[in-house]
Amino acid sequence: MEAVLELFKNFQFLLIGAWETLKLTAFSVGIGLILGTFIGMGRLSKIKLINYPCTAYVEFLRGTPLLVQISIIYFGLPQLGIQLAPYPAAITALGLNSGAYIAEIVRAGIQSIPKGQYEAARSLGLTHWQSMRYVILPQAFRNILPALGNEFITLTKDSSLASVIGVSELMRAGQFVISRTFQTFSIYFGIAFIYFVMTFVISRLVRYVERRMATA
Amino acid sequence: MNKKKLLWIVALILITGMVSTVFCQTLTQIKQRGKLLVGTEPTFPPFEFVDEKNQVVGFDIDIANELAKRLGVKLEIVSLPFDSLIPALLQGKIDLIIAGMTITEERAKVVDFSKAYFEANQAIVVRKDGKFEPKKFEELVGKKVAVQLGTTGDLVVSDINGINVVRFQKFTDAFLELQNGRVDAVVLDEAPAKAYVKKFPKFVISAVVDTGETYGIAVKKGNKELLNFVNQTLDIIKSAGIYNKLLQKWFE
Amino acid sequence: MNDKDGNEIIIKIEDLVKKFGKLEVLKGVNMQVRRQETIVIIGPSGGGKSTLLRCINKLEHYQGGKIYLDGKDIDEYDVNQLRTRIGMVFQQFNLFPHMNVLQNLTLAPIKVKKIQEKEAVEKAKYLLNKVGLIDKIDAYPEQLSGGQKQRVAIARALMMDPEIMLFDEPTSALDPELVGEVLDVMKDLANSGMTMLVVTHEMGFAKEVADRIVFISNGVIEEEGKPEEILKNPQKPRTREFLRRIL
Numbered sequence: 056m057e058a059v060l061e062l063f064k065n066f067q068f069l070l071i072g073a074w075e076t077l078k079l080t081a082f083s084v085g086i087g088l089i090l091g092t093f094i095g096m097g098r099l100s101k102i103k104l105i106n107y108p109c110t111a112y113v114e115f116l117r118g119t120p121l122l123v124q125i126s127i128i129y130f131g132l133p134q135l136g137i138q139l140a141p142y143p144a145a146i147t148a149l150g151l152n153s154g155a156y157i158a159e160i161v162r163a164g165i166q167s168i169p170k171g172q173y174e175a176a177r178s179l180g181l182t183h184w185q186s187m188r189y190v191i192l193p194q195a196f197r198n199i200l201p202a203l204g205n206e207f208i209t210l211t212k213d214s215s216l217a218s219v220i221g222v223s224e225l226m227r228a229g230q231f232v233i234s235r236t237f238q239t240f241s242i243y244f245g246i247a248f249i250y251f252v253m254t255f256v257i258s259r260l261v262r263y264v265e266r267r268m269a270t271a
Numbered sequence: 272m273n274k275k276k277l278l279w280i281v282a283l284i285l286i287t288g289m290v291s292t293v294f295c296q297t298l299t300q301i302k303q304r305g306k307l308l309v310g311t312e313p314t315f316p317p318f319e320f321v322d323e324k325n326q327v328v329g330f331d332i333d334i335a336n337e338l339a340k341r342l343g344v345k346l347e348i349v350s351l352p353f354d355s356l357i358p359a360l361l362q363g364k365i366d367l368i369i370a371g372m373t374i375t376e377e378r379a380k381v382v383d384f385s386k387a388y389f390e391a392n393q394a395i396v397v398r399k400d401g402k403f404e405p406k407k408f409e410e411l412v413g414k415k416v417a418v419q420l421g422t423t424g425d426l427v428v429s430d431i432n433g434i435n436v437v438r439f440q441k442f443t444d445a446f447l448e449l450q451n452g453r454v455d456a457v458v459l460d461e462a463p464a465k466a467y468v469k470k471f472p473k474f475v476i477s478a479v480v481d482t483g484e485t486y487g488i489a490v491k492k493g494n495k496e497l498l499n500f501v502n503q504t505l506d507i508i509k510s511a512g513i514y515n516k517l518l519q520k521w522f523e
Numbered sequence: 524m525n526d527k528d529g530n531e532i533i534i535k536i537e538d539l540v541k542k543f544g545k546l547e548v549l550k551g552v553n554m555q556v557r558r559q560e561t562i563v564i565i566g567p568s569g570g571g572k573s574t575l576l577r578c579i580n581k582l583e584h585y586q587g588g589k590i591y592l593d594g595k596d597i598d599e600y601d602v603n604q605l606r607t608r609i610g611m612v613f614q615q616f617n618l619f620p621h622m623n624v625l626q627n628l629t630l631a632p633i634k635v636k637k638i639q640e641k642e643a644v645e646k647a648k649y650l651l652n653k654v655g656l657i658d659k660i661d662a663y664p665e666q667l668s669g670g671q672k673q674r675v676a677i678a679r680a681l682m683m684d685p686e687i688m689l690f691d692e693p694t695s696a697l698d699p700e701l702v703g704e705v706l707d708v709m710k711d712l713a714n715s716g717m718t719m720l721v722v723t724h725e726m727g728f729a730k731e732v733a734d735r736i737v738f739i740s741n742g743v744i745e746e747e748g749k750p751e752e753i754l755k756n757p758q759k760p761r762t763r764e765f766l767r768r769i770l
Contacts, residue, residue, distance in 0.1 A: 068325055130355070133362040141349070174582055175617035175676075179631035179683060180607035189630055193621050221351040230441055231321035234314030237470050239447045 058241035065232045066245060072228025073249045079145060079224055080211045086150025087206070091157025096187060098162045109158070116155035122216050124148045129220040145217035153210050160202045164195035197268050204261030208254045215250075225249060298342070298496050301366060306345040309335045310365035312353040314441055316466055317521040318371040330521040331369040334388065334488075337508050338367075338501065352440060354421040357382060360491055367497065368489040371460060373423035375484075383492050385501045387485030388514075393424055394464035395478045396449070396457045403455055404477040408434075414455040417445035423484050424458035442467075449474065462522060530557040533593060533687060533718055534579065540587030541574055548574045550742035551588065556687070561719040563733040563750075565726075567765055571742045572722040576689045579720070580609040607635060610680030614692040616672040618664040624651070624675050625660050632682050643682070650678040654708050670701030674708050681712075688712065690721040726770060730754055738762045 097109030116124065128151075129144040139147065168191050176186035196203075218227035229246040233239055301307055311331060313319040319329035327348045339346035349365050356368045360382060373391055374384045395411070397403050405411055412433040418425040419442040428434050437454055439445045446467060448454045457464075461479050468474050488505075490497045508514050526532055534556040541549040548571045556562060564572045577583040579590060581602055590597045597605055619627050628647040632638050651657045654674040664672055673693055680688060690709065694702045706728050713719055713732050723729065729736055729750055736753040738746045738761075746759045757763045 068321075071325065129364075130358045130362055133364070138363065141351075169615075169617075171613060171615050171617040172619065175611075175613060175619070176631075178580055178582060178606055178609075178611040179679070180603045180635040181631055182603055185634050189634065190619055194619075197621065219352055219355065221349060221355070223350070227350075230314050233441065233443045234316060234320050235322065237443055237446070237467055239443045 058238045061232075061236040061238040062241040062245045065236060065242070068228050068232050069225060069242075069245055069249055072223060072225035073253065075222070075228070076211065076214050076224040076226075076250075077253065079142075079149065079214045079217060079222065080207070082146045083149035083153055083210055083214065084207050086146065087153030087157045087210070088203075090150065090154030091161050092192070094154060094158035095161025095165065098158060099165060113155045113158050116152055117159075121148070121152050121213055122219065124152055125216055125220055141217070141221045144220055145214070145222045149210060149214060149217065152213075153206060156206055156209075157203065160199050160206065161195065163202075164199035165191055167198050168194050200261060200265050200268065204258060204265075207257055207261070211254055211257065212250060297494075298500060301497075302342060302344060304344070306347045307335070307339040307342060307367075308347050308349055308365045309338075310349045310351055310356045310359050310368045311335075311370040312356065313348070313350050314443075315353075315371050315460075315463055317462060319369075330389075330517055331371060333517050333520070334505075334508070335369050337513065338504050341504055341507075342500070353419070357489070360489060363491075366490070367501065371462075371486050372489055373426070373484045374487040375423075375426060377426075378489070381492065382489040383494065383498050384487035384489055385498060386505055387487055388505055389486040391423060391482075391484050391486050392461040393427060393458055393480050393482050393484070394461045394476045395480065396446075396459070396464050396468060396474050397455065397477045398449060398452075399473050399475040404475075405456065406478045408458075408480060411456060411458075415453070417448045417454040417457045418442075419445060419459060423460065423482070427482055427484075428458050446471075446474070526555060526557065532556070533558045535591040535594075536575075536579075536588070537590075538588035539575070539578060539585055539590065541571070541578060541583060541585045548742055549578070549585070552739075552742070552744055554737065554744065556718060556720065557734075558686075558718055559716045560734045561713045561717075561721065561732055562735050562737055563729040564720065564722045564737045564739055565724070565729065565765070565769075566739040566745075570740045572739050573691050575739065576611070576691050576720060576722060579687075579689060580606050580611055582611075603635065607631075607683045608686050610683060610685035610688045612673070612676050612680055612688065612690045612693050614695050616664075616669070616676045616696070618672055618676055618679070620664050623661050623663050624656070624667075627664070627675060628679050628682050631679075636683065646682060647678070650681050651675075653711070654678045655704075668701060669697045670704045673697065673705045677705075677708055677712070687718045687720065690719065690723065692722050692724070694723065694725060724769060726754065726766075738765065740765070 094109045094112055097105045098113065100106045125145060125148040128139065128148040129141065132139060172190055172194065173186055176190040181189070214224055215226035217224055218230070221227070225246055229242050233242045236242065311319045311327070313321050313327045313329070317329055318331045319327060322328045327350060332348065336346055349359065351359055353370060356370055357378065359365050360368055372378070374387060395405055397405070408427060408431055411428060412431065415435045415437060416428050417437045417439060418428060420438040420440055425436070425438060428436050437448065439448070442457070442459050442463060445457045445459070449457050464476055468476055488501050490501065532555050536552055536554040539549050539552040540547065552575060564575065566572050574583060578585045581597065592600065592605065592608070622630065625644065625647055628650065629640065629643040632643045632646070633640055648657060648660070651660055654677060656671060656674055659667060659671060667675065693709070694705050697705065702725065706725060709721070709728070710732055733750050735747060736750050737744055738753065740761050746753060746757060746762045753762065754766065757766055
C-alpha cells in the first residue's frame with residue numbers, strides 16, 4: 056500500500072524524466088533522420104568513395120553496442136580534446152546510432168521504388184538530387200513510415216542507456232526516486248508503465264499519419 | 272590555405288586538446304569559469320540523493336557547497352553512475368568527486384584523495400527471519416551476497432575467497448534481491464543501511480563491521496593546488512563546528 | 524546538317540554498339556532522323572528497339588559509336604540539358620503517384636527550366652486540353668485509366684518543349700479498348716510537326732502516320748523504308764517472317 060502511495064507521490068518526478076526522455080528521443084531521431092537519409096542514399100551510390108565510407112559507418116554503428124558508443128562519446132572524445140556535456144553527448148550518440156539504422160531503412164525504401172520512377176524523372180531533365188528529392192524520397196518515406204515508427208519506439212526505449220552518463224531521463228529520474236523512497240518495485244513498475252504509454256502513443260501516431268498519407 | 276598549413280593547424284588542435292586534458296583545472300581556472308564541477312551519484316542517502324523538490328542534497332553536497340562558497344564560485348553537481356565518476360574526473364568532466372567514496376589503494380593509484388572526512392563502517396543486512404545472522408564477513412563464505420558495484424562493500428566481500436558476490440548498479444536493487452530470496456545478505460555502508468532498514472523493518476542489520484575504511488574527496492592526480500584547498504577547507508569546517516552541525520543534520 | 528535531299532538531320536546515329544555484360548544488344552546501328560519526321564521502329568522483342576531509344580537520351584550508356592544531335596555529339600551536351608530537348612514516354616507511364624496530374628506536369632518545367640509556376644500551370648492547362656484531360660487536372664494517377672495515364676505522360680513530356688519525342692511501346696500496357704485514345708494523341712502530335720521515334724507493334728498506326736519504318740532485329744537494322752514498301756513488299760526474309768506473324 057505504501058509502495059503505491061509513494062509511486063503516486065513521486066509520479067511527477069517520473070513525468071519530468073519522461074519529458075526529458077521524449078526530448079532526447081525526438082532530437083536524436085531528428086539527427087538520425089537527416090544523417091540516415093544521406094547515408095542511405097550514399098549506400099546506393101556507385102561511387103566507391105561515397106559508398107564505402109557509408110557502408111563502413113552503418114556496419115560499425117550497427118555492430119557495436121549503443122552503451123559502448125555512448126561511453127566513447129562521453130568518456131573517449133575528451134582524449135581528442137572534445138568535451139561534451141552529458142546531454143549533448145547522449146544526443147550525439149543516439150543520433151549517430153539511429154542514423155545507421157535509419158540509413159538501412161531509407162536504403163530499402165529507395166530500392167522499393169520502381170526504377171521507372173527515377174528514369175522518368177531523369178528523362179525530364181531533373182538532376183540526380185532533384186529526382187531523389189522530389190520523386191524518389193517522398194514515395195520512399197511513405198513506404199518506410201512504419202519502419203521509421205519502429206525505430207522511434209526502439210530509440211525511446213534505448214534512450215534509457217543515457218542514464219549511464221548521468222542524463223536525467225526517465226530511467227535515471229526513477230533511480231533517484233527509488234534511492235529516496237526505497238520503493239524499488241513500484242517505482243520500476245511506474246517507469247515501465249510510462250515507457251509503455253509513450254511507445255503506445257507514438258505507434259498510434261505513426262499509424263494515424265500513415266492512414267492520412269494513404270488517403271492523400 | 273595550403274596543405275602544409277592545414278596540417279599544422281590540425282596537429283595543433285589535437286595537441287592542445289590532449290594537453291588540456293592532461294593538465295588539471297587550477298584554482299584560477301575554476302574561479303574564471305565561475306563554477307565548481309562536483310561529480311556525485313545521488314542515489315546514496317543521506318550522503319547524496321534527490322529530494323522532494325528534485326534537488327540534489329545530502330551531507331556530501333553540503334560539504335561541496337562549503338568548498339564552492341569558499342572559492343567564491345557556484346556549485347554545479349554533475350550526477351553520474353558511481354563507476355563513471357573516476358573516468359569522468361580523469362577526462363576532465365568534473366573537478367572533484369564527493370560521493371561517499373572510500374579511500375582505497377586501488378583508487379589512490381589513479382586519483383588523489385583528501386584527508387578522510389567520514390568513518391565508513393560496513394553493515395551486513397539480512398532478512399529478519401532469524402535464520403541467518405552473520406556477525407563477521409567470514410560467516411558469508413559459501414553464501415550469496417549482493418553489493419553495489421564498485422563500492423567498499425563490493426571490495427571487502429570480493430577480497431574474501433568463497434563468497435558468491437552479486438553486483439548491482441543500485442543498492443536498492445541489491446535489497447530487491449535480498450527480499451526475493453535470491454541472495455542471503457547485502458553488504459553496504461552503515462549510513463544508507465540504517466536508513467533503509469528503518470524504512471523496511473523486514474530487514475535487519477546483523478552486524479556493523481569496522482573496516483577502518485574512510486571516505487575521501489577525490490581530485491585529479493597531481494592537482495596539489497586543489498587538493499590543498501580541499502584539505503584546508505575540511506580543517507576549517509571541522510574546527511568551526513560546521514562539520515558537527517552537518518552530522519546532526521543528516522544522521523540524526 | 525542536311526542530308527543529300529536537303530532535309531535537316533536532327534539526329535544521326537553512327538555504328539552504335541551497346542552491350543549488357545557480354546550480350547551485344549546493338550551491333551552497329553546507323554540511322555538518321557530528319558526534323559519533323561515520324562519513324563516507327565518495329566521488330567521482334569529483345570531485338571534492341573527500346574535500347575536504341577534509351578541510348579538517344581542517355582538512359583543507357585553505350586560502348587561504341589556516336590550519336591549526334593544537331594550535328595554535335597550528345598556526349599558534349601550537359602546530360603540534363605540534352606534530356607529537356609528529348610521527351611520520352613514509357614510503356615509503364617511512370618507517372619509520379621504522389622503528385623496529382625498538374626504537379627506531374629509542372630514539376631520539371633519549374634525545377635529544371637525555372638519558369639514561373641503561374642506560367643507552368645497555364646501551359647499545363649493548355650496541354651491537358653489538347654490531350655482531352657483538363658477535367659482530370661487535380662486527379663491522382665491511381666484515379667486514372669491506363670489510357671488517361673499515358674495521355675498525361677505525353678503531356679508531361681511536352682511540357683519541356685522537346686524537339687524530339689521518343690515513345691517506348693506506349694500502348695503495350697494498355698487494354699485494347701484504350702489504345703485508340705493514345706494513338707489519336709500521338710497522331711495529332713505527328714501532324715503538328717513533332718519529330719517522333721516510336722517503338723510499337725501497332726501496324727495500323729505505322730501505316731497511317733509513319734514517314735518511315737525501321738525494322739530492327741538481332742541488334743541491327745535489317746531493313747528500312749516507306750510504310751507501303753516495308754509493309755506490303757518486305758525485301759528481307761526476317762522482315763517477312765516478322766510481319767507474317769504480327770499481322
